[in-house]
Amino acid sequence: MQHLGMGQAVNQALREEMIRDSGVFIAGEGVGVSIHDSPMLPTHGLLAEFGPTRVRDTPVSEAAIAGLAVGAAEAGLKPVVEIMFNPFFTLASDMIVNHAAKLRYLSGGKSSFPLVVRMKSGAGFGAGCQHSHNLEAWVAHCPGLKVVMPSTPADAKGLLKSAIRDPNPVVFIEDMMLYFAPGPVPEGEYLIPIGKADVKRPGRDVTVITWSKMLGVALGAAETLAAEGIEAEVVDLRTLSPLDTETILASVRKTGRLVVLHEACRTGGFAGEVAAVVMEQAFDSLKAPLRRVTGPDIPVPASPPLERFYIPDEGQLIAAVKEIV
Amino acid sequence: MPASKEIKLEMLRSMLLARKFEESLTELCTIKNKIPGMMILCTGQEAVGAGVCAALEPEDVIITNHRSHSHLLAKGADPKLLMAEIFCKRTGCNKGKSGTLHLAVPEVNAPCTTTVVGGGPPIAVGRAFAQQYRGEKCVTVCFIGDGAANEGSVHEAMNLASVWRLPVVFVCENNVYAGAQRYEEHTRAANIADRAAGYAMPGEVVDGNDAVAVYHSVQEARERALAGKGPTLIEYKTYRWRGHGENDMQIYQPKDEIARWQAACPILRLRADMLAEGLVSADEVRTMEAQAEAVVQEAIRFAEESPYPEPHEALEDVFA
Numbered sequence: 317m318q319h320l321g322m323g324q325a326v327n328q329a330l331r332e333e334m335i336r337d338s339g340v341f342i343a344g345e346g347v348g349v350s351i352h353d354s355p356m357l358p359t360h361g362l363l364a365e366f367g368p369t370r371v372r373d374t375p376v377s378e379a380a381i382a383g384l385a386v387g388a389a390e391a392g393l394k395p396v397v398e399i400m401f402n403p404f405f406t407l408a409s410d411m412i413v414n415h416a417a418k419l420r421y422l423s424g425g426k427s428s429f430p431l432v433v434r435m436k437s438g439a440g441f442g443a444g445c446q447h448s449h450n451l452e453a454w455v456a457h458c459p460g461l462k463v464v465m466p467s468t469p470a471d472a473k474g475l476l477k478s479a480i481r482d483p484n485p486v487v488f489i490e491d492m493m494l495y496f497a498p499g500p501v502p503e504g505e506y507l508i509p510i511g512k513a514d515v516k517r518p519g520r521d522v523t524v525i526t527w528s529k530m531l532g533v534a535l536g537a538a539e540t541l542a543a544e545g546i547e548a549e550v551v552d553l554r555t556l557s558p559l560d561t562e563t564i565l566a567s568v569r570k571t572g573r574l575v576v577l578h579e580a581c582r583t584g585g586f587a588g589e590v591a592a593v594v595m596e597q598a599f600d601s602l603k604a605p606l607r608r609v610t611g612p613d614i615p616v617p618a619s620p621p622l623e624r625f626y627i628p629d630e631g632q633l634i635a636a637v638k639e640i641v
Numbered sequence: 642m643p644a645s646k647e648i649k650l651e652m653l654r655s656m657l658l659a660r661k662f663e664e665s666l667t668e669l670c671t672i673k674n675k676i677p678g679m680m681i682l683c684t685g686q687e688a689v690g691a692g693v694c695a696a697l698e699p700e701d702v703i704i705t706n707h708r709s710h711s712h713l714l715a716k717g718a719d720p721k722l723l724m725a726e727i728f729c730k731r732t733g734c735n736k737g738k739s740g741t742l743h744l745a746v747p748e749v750n751a752p753c754t755t756t757v758v759g760g761g762p763p764i765a766v767g768r769a770f771a772q773q774y775r776g777e778k779c780v781t782v783c784f785i786g787d788g789a790a791n792e793g794s795v796h797e798a799m800n801l802a803s804v805w806r807l808p809v810v811f812v813c814e815n816n817v818y819a820g821a822q823r824y825e826e827h828t829r830a831a832n833i834a835d836r837a838a839g840y841a842m843p844g845e846v847v848d849g850n851d852a853v854a855v856y857h858s859v860q861e862a863r864e865r866a867l868a869g870k871g872p873t874l875i876e877y878k879t880y881r882w883r884g885h886g887e888n889d890m891q892i893y894q895p896k897d898e899i900a901r902w903q904a905a906c907p908i909l910r911l912r913a914d915m916l917a918e919g920l921v922s923a924d925e926v927r928t929m930e931a932q933a934e935a936v937v938q939e940a941i942r943f944a945e946e947s948p949y950p951e952p953h954e955a956l957e958d959v960f961a
Contacts, residue, residue, distance in 0.1 A: 383763020
């Protein structure tokens, strides 16, 4: 099987979908000609292959980029637009939150908005808080949006292809650090359903629920814990909205213990939603209080030691597990 | 092409319908208290919607804003379905989900009324992009007000539309007030249309109470867009007779100013011109007025007799 970074897997999904459907186009800042000419990046080579009608470099105008997607989707095209970094979502948010998410409802179901907004996220490259700020909980709070955060290159390919074919607006958040961590990716047609979580490692003693880059932390910690006789079940949500409560509850009912792990800061983070679902529907199964392992409530700092302090690590997760097992 | 007799008749009919529609809504919400929510009317501004839409073909698209009723009626939306939606009934064009503020009528290519001020232009860019992408021979008109002109999203949209030569006509209805703020208080430049120069697109100031002038200006902008020459910004100088909404006390609007603009009524003007040109008789105008009144009364009757949605229907139509 081919081994690709997540950026390459995204690239392959985009390419295959553009070949399959002439209504698919991509637009954003530097999606055609980029300041980084790297084959590891998601839109590399697409301009040369598909031309400037379907691969549109835009001005630095996030509201216009997102509005472009909304209007074109209403007309029946399949826009895949890029908001370069997750924190710039604020500039595009009116179009996504007030329009992409609501216009179908406001039309009484007459219109649909088959669009994808891709955003790069994640700390770890020293750019600081205006480039690194994971805002998935904001987006997941908006009815009418689907929110996908892949953790592996294969998942990114399968989920993005599904997102492009979905008749609804999908916010697709890619952690940049995963662009450079190759993994196996199926060739050709490969679809992963949106709204289904994936048990990445089975276990009996504790459930760790996570998504995106933190999956690596969870799997690493699970290895260490296994050596000490603690079997952690690692559940990768893949999709935050719609949330696969069935898989979450089944795992917690099996293990009786839960730690939720995410990189985003703590207060109002999506771990709170996962915890609430479990408390409401599986409280009787819990043998111990649940735990959250998250970034601290600070902006992501730039200095490497400070940034490392920000990003949750295996040690923190192991400590949280040991508190409740 | 100069406005034909048929076009002028169409515009007069459209303006009469819009006026009756809005006057009936004033009565329904301020006197009879029959409609919930906000009520934002275009009374006195009918020449813009009528003139713009008379210059469009059915396949042309409009993206409109909170003051949308005359735009949608002129584009051909069914008055009964609009009225039922304004009454928030299940039979409304959006099943009661949108109410008066977000009327969406995709069946006449009016897919989006956005009340986020400045929300329309980026979407119009997307709609026009789709027209260009598919090589369709049609345009997108985006209605904004003078208040929206100061939103950042409008700047982004106008720039992108120009860079990509998109077939958009940006229509700015300058009705002197943005909420309670007079034009001079929110904008220093004499004309919004002057900003077009910053986007290298044509900008034009037009008398917004002159339906024929409105028609001609959109006709030209549309032809330019279809020829691949990109967007146009047209500013229509007009006036908001009513408040921002029907609950507006209008303490900031001088009474003599309102009276002056009412004397410059766009309907009286077109009617007088058409009478003078012998295009219509006084009797025919009276018949047209009666017809408009009958259409509105029928729409109100339909809306009043229609049921509200069942509460559980609130959960429908979120996802496709």
